[in-house]
Amino acid sequence: MTEDDWRQRKEITDFQVNEISALQFEVVATCGPKARVGNLTLPHHKADTPIFMPVGTQGTIKGLTSQQLEDIGCQIILGNTYHLAQRPGPDLLDHVGGLHKFMNWNRNILTDSGGFQMVSLLDLADINEEGVNFQSPHDGSQMLLTPEHSMKIQNSIGGDIMMALDDVVSSTCPDRNRVEEATWRTLRWMDRCIASHKKQSTQNLFGIVQGGLDPHLREICLEGLIKRNCPGYAIGGLSGGESKDQFWRTVSLCTDRLPYNKPRYCMGVGYPVDLIVCVALGVDMFDCVFPCRTARFGTALVGDGSLKLRSPQFATDFNPPDVNVGGLVNEQYTRAQLHTLACKEQTGAQLITYHNICYMMKLMSDMRTAIVGNYFDKHVKNFFEQQYPDHKYPSWAVDALASVEINL
Amino acid sequence: MATFETDKEQGTTRVGKLTFQSLPGQSYQTPLYTIYTSRGCIPNLTPDNFKNAIKTDDQSSCIINLNFWDLNENPGEKVLTSYEEHLKQKKSDDIQRPLHSLLNLKDYPVIVNIRDPQFAQQTCQANDKCPYGDTEMGRRKTNPESFNKLMQQMKPELLVPLHDASVHDVVHVSIDLPGKEEQRPSKKILKCVERSKKWISQTSTVPNASNLLFPLVAQTRPESLKQFLDQSELKESYRGVLLGDFGIMPPNKRSALLKACIQEVKATKLSKLPLFISGQDHPYDVLECVQQGVDVFDGVYPFKVAEFGMASIYPLQIQQNQTEMKMNLRDVKFVRDVKPVLEGCGCFTCKSHTRAYIHHLLNAHEMLAEVLLTILFLMVHSHNVQHYMRFFEAIRKSISSGTFEEYKNTFIKNTI
Numbered sequence: 001m002t003e004d005d006w007r008q009r010k011e012i013t014d015f016q017v018n019e020i021s022a023l024q025f026e027v028v029a030t031c032g033p034k035a036r037v038g039n040l041t042l043p044h045h046k047a048d049t050p051i052f053m054p055v056g057t058q059g060t061i062k063g064l065t066s067q068q069l070e071d072i073g074c075q076i077i078l079g080n081t082y083h084l085a086q087r088p089g090p091d092l093l094d095h096v097g098g099l100h101k102f103m104n105w106n107r108n109i110l111t112d113s114g115g116f117q118m119v120s121l122l123d124l125a126d127i128n129e130e131g132v133n134f135q136s137p138h139d140g141s142q143m144l145l146t147p148e149h150s151m152k153i154q155n156s157i158g159g160d161i162m163m164a165l166d167d168v169v170s171s172t173c174p175d176r177n178r179v180e181e182a183t184w185r186t187l188r189w190m191d192r193c194i195a196s197h198k199k200q201s202t203q204n205l206f207g208i209v210q211g212g213l214d215p216h217l218r219e220i221c222l223e224g225l226i227k228r229n230c231p232g233y234a235i236g237g238l239s240g241g242e243s244k245d246q247f248w249r250t251v252s253l254c255t256d257r258l259p260y261n262k263p264r265y266c267m268g269v270g271y272p273v274d275l276i277v278c279v280a281l282g283v284d285m286f287d288c289v290f291p292c293r294t295a296r297f298g299t300a301l302v303g304d305g306s307l308k309l310r311s312p313q314f315a316t317d318f319n320p321p322d323v324n325v326g327g328l329v330n331e332q333y334t335r336a337q338l339h340t341l342a343c344k345e346q347t348g349a350q351l352i353t354y355h356n357i358c359y360m361m362k363l364m365s366d367m368r369t370a371i372v373g374n375y376f377d378k379h380v381k382n383f384f385e386q387q388y389p390d391h392k393y394p395s396w397a398v399d400a401l402a403s404v405e406i407n408l
Numbered sequence: 409m410a411t412f413e414t415d416k417e418q419g420t421t422r423v424g425k426l427t428f429q430s431l432p433g434q435s436y437q438t439p440l441y442t443i444y445t446s447r448g449c450i451p452n453l454t455p456d457n458f459k460n461a462i463k464t465d466d467q468s469s470c471i472i473n474l475n476f477w478d479l480n481e482n483p484g485e486k487v488l489t490s491y492e493e494h495l496k497q498k499k500s501d502d503i504q505r506p507l508h509s510l511l512n513l514k515d516y517p518v519i520v521n522i523r524d525p526q527f528a529q530q531t532c533q534a535n536d537k538c539p540y541g542d543t544e545m546g547r548r549k550t551n552p553e554s555f556n557k558l559m560q561q562m563k564p565e566l567l568v569p570l571h572d573a574s575v576h577d578v579v580h581v582s583i584d585l586p587g588k589e590e591q592r593p594s595k596k597i598l599k600c601v602e603r604s605k606k607w608i609s610q611t612s613t614v615p616n617a618s619n620l621l622f623p624l625v626a627q628t629r630p631e632s633l634k635q636f637l638d639q640s641e642l643k644e645s646y647r648g649v650l651l652g653d654f655g656i657m658p659p660n661k662r663s664a665l666l667k668a669c670i671q672e673v674k675a676t677k678l679s680k681l682p683l684f685i686s687g688q689d690h691p692y693d694v695l696e697c698v699q700q701g702v703d704v705f706d707g708v709y710p711f712k713v714a715e716f717g718m719a720s721i722y723p724l725q726i727q728q729n730q731t732e733m734k735m736n737l738r739d740v741k742f743v744r745d746v747k748p749v750l751e752g753c754g755c756f757t758c759k760s761h762t763r764a765y766i767h768h769l770l771n772a773h774e775m776l777a778e779v780l781l782t783i784l785f786l787m788v789h790s791h792n793v794q795h796y797m798r799f800f801e802a803i804r805k806s807i808s809s810g811t812f813e814e815y816k817n818t819f820i821k822n823t824i
Contacts, residue, residue: 063783066760068456087772088764095744096764104760316490318510332455332512336491340447340482346785347449354454 015187015224016194021231022160022204025049025263031376034255034282034404037368040263042160043202044100045107047075049263049284050367052275052360053110054078054292056103062292063350064357066105072327072354073361076108076160078287081153085114085143090156098158110287111159112267113150113208115168127167129185147192151205155198163234164193166208171242179212186210187224194228206265208236209254213246222257232263235283239268244396248277252403255282272301272363276383277400279367280376291360295353298342300335302359304386307335309352314339327358377406384408409618410517410565410647412438412682412703416808420670420701423807424682426471428517428565429618430505436517437466438682438703439694439807441800442473443793444525444711447482448511451711452785453793455512460756461793464801471566472513473706476522476555477532477541479562480548483510488561507562517565523573523653523686525706534572534603552610560614568650569611571604571623600625601636609641621684623650628657630668642677649673650684651702659696666700691722691733691799695816698803705800710792717770719749719788720795722823724802726815730822737788742767755794757787 024041038049054069055078056062069077079099088102096102099109115132126133131146150165166189167182190207197205207225211217225233235254238247251266258264263284269275270288278286291301298310302322307314309321320330321338329338329351341348370379380401384393393408401408409429415437416423426436443450443462450458450472462470483491491510495503502509508518522532522539532541540549555570604625612620622642626632651669654662673679682703688694689707697705713720718734735749748758749766757766769784806815 063786065457065756065783065786067756068454071456083772088768092744092764092768096746096762102762102765102768104765316487318491318494328454328456334510336483336487337448337510337512341449345447345449346452347454350452350454350786 015228016191017227018194018200018205018229018231020200022200022202023231023263025232025261027261029372031371031374032280032404032406035280035367035371035376036282036284037371038263038284040284042076042108042204044109044160045075047108048365048368050275050279050364051076051285052270052364053285053287054357054360055080055287055289056109062296062353063346064353066103068354069105069357070107072357073365074107074357076110076285077105079109079111079157079159081111081114081150081157082116082145084111084157085153090153093156093158098156100158108161109157109159110161111154111157111163113154113163113165114145115150115163115165115208116268129188131165147189148196151193151196151198155203158199159203161204161206161232162197164190164205164207164230166190166210166236168208168210168237169212171213171237171240171246173212176214179214180217183211183217183221186221187228190225190228204231206230206232206234208234208267209258210237212237213242213250215250215253218250218253219257222254226257226259230262232265232285233258234265234267236267238266244394245399248281248396248400248403251278251283252281252400270360273384273387273394273397275363276367276380277397279371280380280401280404280406291356292353295356296343296349298348298352300338300352300359301356304389309335309338309342311339321352321355322359325355325359325362327354329355329358380406381408412648412680418807418810418812421699421807421812422701422703423804424703426517426682426704430563430565431515431517436471437804439698439800439803440471440704441689441796442471442519442704442706444473444706444708445475445478447478448474448513450789450793452789457756457786457790461790462797463754463794464797466801466804470516470797471704472516472518473525474511474518474520474564475524476520476550477524477543477548479507479520480550480558481543481545483507485554485558485561492561505563507564519566519568519704519706520559520562520564521568521650521686521706522570523568523706525686525689526708527687533574534600536599536603539570539572539607552607555611556614559611563619565619566621566648567617567619568621568623570607571625572600572607573604573623573625573652574600597626597629597632601632601639605636605640612641612643612645618645618647620646621648621650622646622678622681624652624669624673627652627669628654628665630665630672633669633672637672637676644677646678646681648682648684648704649678650686653686654688659692663696663700666697666702670701692820694799695803695819698807699812699816710796711789714785714788714792717766717784717788719766720792721750722795722799723819724795724798726806726811726818727822728818730824733823737763737766738770739767749791750795753791753795755791757791761787 022043026039027036028039029037040047040049053076131144134143147165154162167185169179169182207230209221211221265285266278266283269278269286270290275286300307300309300321314335317335370376398408411427414422414424424438492506508514524531538549538551540547559567626636684704685697685702686706688697689709713734717738718736721735722733742763745763750758766787806812
């Protein structure tokens with residue numbers, strides 16, 4: 001069969017179009033061909049892009065309170081639909097009036113569709129046209145996650161941004177037919193999501209661009225989602241073990257094609273180096289478990305890399321973790337004290353998590369300042385020099401930045 | 409450094425005030441609770457949450473309890489000396505109180521004790537040579553010279569000198585058994601007394617020390633106690649008396665011994681000093697000891713209660729209706745309950761969250777283990793600590809207004 005034959009068979013002529021948007025997005029500054037700063041206004045609170053969104057999973061961010069997250073400056077946090085569906089469950093969330101009220105967080109929440117678990121729990125999942133069949137690893141019970149079901153749960157959660165249920169296939173999947181099937185199914189499921197989304201005026205449904213690492217498939221998905229007029233778009237199916245070279249090229253393709261005046265979210269991207277490159281390529285929103293997870297193992301993120309605070313060298317290091325990152329931990333604690341607490345006291349995990357999120361907020365706000373001040377290219381170069389004092393820059397990053405006229 | 413004056417007395421019960429030279433302009437009203445720490449921090453409470461948890465209307469009364477064996481490892485002499493160098497180079501004012509600065513406890517006075525408040529009984533042991541403690545890192549020893557050196561560096565506002573308080577066998581003997589009551593003091597108790605006299609004297613010699621408490625030994629054997637007091641050098645410089653540890657025994661027995669103990673102390677030069685006690689942290693015990701005239705407490709009650717997901721709800725004022733001491737937030741009845749844990753409680757947890765949310769955290773931990781337990785403990789510690797601080801405030805208020813007896817009696821009568 002030719003390429004066109006495939007298209008004929010799977011093209012849907014009768015597709016859903018998203019009518020209402022519950023957000024406003026305005027690009028307020030650019031620097032270079034693709035990097036941009038935006039004002040994103042969501043139902044609960046505004047957000048300054050490029051933005052990093054910490055991951056909260058079960059309605060809490062790893063030992064920090066909602067008040068502390070506000071103090072640090074978070075504007076959007078992530079809730080994980082799969083876990084929230086188990087506990088507390090959509091009924092209870094309906095009863096209390098949504099996740100915002102339940103966890104007492106008054107700013108924005110973004111919920112994923114539950115689809116990521118497909119890739120991570122693949123042994124226990126069986127994917128067909130109807131949806132995804134999970135077998136819960138905890139009690140063996142069956143759960144069918146359909147686009148309709150995902151919308152229902154996310155409606156109960158009440159997040160400002162919802163993600164469509166997409167057919168996620170690992171970026172390292174060798175079966176091209178499977179990847180293509182997933183691409184078309186994502187579009188068909190997008191239609192089912194739009195049709196069953198009951199709160200379009202208060203919750204924004206983002207489409208997720210799939211297509212693996214194949215530019216042709218990505219194009220198909222892009223075209224399909226763009227004509228469905230989503231309020232915003234995510235670049236999915238990456239950060240799963242593909243080579244960094246393929247990663248950046250896929251991101252770049254998507255940012256080239258996605259509408260300029262709508263936010264773009266690169267899912268699962270969170271290492272500082274990856275973030276800064278993706279901002280250069282025109283991405284607006286990011287999420288990752290990395291900063292919080294690494295904090296619980298005693299690692300603090302700092303300007304020129306990271307500090308494994310459990311290491312004995314920090315027992316007499318009386319500097320704050322990173323003097324350039326503000327906040328409670330840097331004002332009141334030394335590396336020596338965190339060395340004592342790391343991995344031994346819960347308070348230690350809380351303090352290092354607090355610091356790491358402060359670090360991420362500062363990372364993003366420095367980028368925004370540099371873009372607005374029109375010196376983003378210098379900023380990127382300085383960042384790389386700090387992270388790689390021996391100038392052995394990763395070649396994928398060099399190539400990616402060269403594509404937007406930043407020459408390391 | 410530390411001074412005490414009584415503000416109001418009602419029989420043996422009293423409110424008083426502690427002040428410390430290192431924190432001028434602040435006063436700490438007694439009866440008060442010295443808050444438990446582990447490795448220098450309050451469990452699960454970062455400084456911002458901790459400040460909220462200890463807030464009371466009278467704005468006072470938070471003293472931090474540090475364990476000597478903890479401090480010996482963290483920071484320990486080497487790290488603290490290194491830190492002092494660092495402060496000298498920075499020309500920082502913090503050099504006056506390097507330990508407080510390092511542990512981020514600059515706003516608070518601290519008390520250092522060899523007793524770990526976690527356990528109902530004294531865990532610090534001793535032999536003829538020296539006291540020793542069993543820590544996570546193994547058995548650690550100390551002696552008067554290194555103790556003095558470390559404490560001079562650390563400058564706690566209140567300090568308990570080295571003594572031998574490993575009185576377990578005395579507890580057994582003093583439990584009501586016919587005929588055993590009038591035994592001569594055991595060899596063990598005599599040893600405790602001898603060692604303690606020596607070590608107390610050796611660790612009370614630091615020049616200009618105005619932070620020392622005089623620790624009692626043999627407090628459960630009045631005759632031995634009297635002998636101990638007669639034979640000890642009761643210096644002018646002592647700032648308080650540590651009544652020590654009454655171990656585990658029936659409450660009426662403990663009451664009687666405590667009374668006898670305090671009477672012995674009041675008959676000496678130490679009569680005007682504030683009375684500290686160890687291991688009495690349950691509210692019933694606190695009320696009993698306050699009635700007998702105790703001023704300062706330690707212990708882990710709010711944290712112990714939280715361990716099982718319980719929130720404290722005992723009464724903070726005189727009330728006639730029955731209530732429970734604590735609420736089990738695991739109970740299925742709280743699944744959809746959107747009220748705060750305790751109506752009218754001003755703590756962070758009750759102001760921002762509901763019973764349903766905390767119940768969710770408690771149950772969801774099966775999926776995400778220690779991650780959610782952290783925030784769960786944060787919530788429950790915030791509430792329980794605040795409630796406990798308010799409890800001590802209620803005690804102080806009721807003594808000042810002459811209603812302490814009534815508060816104590818209705819409290820014990822009406823709680824289950």
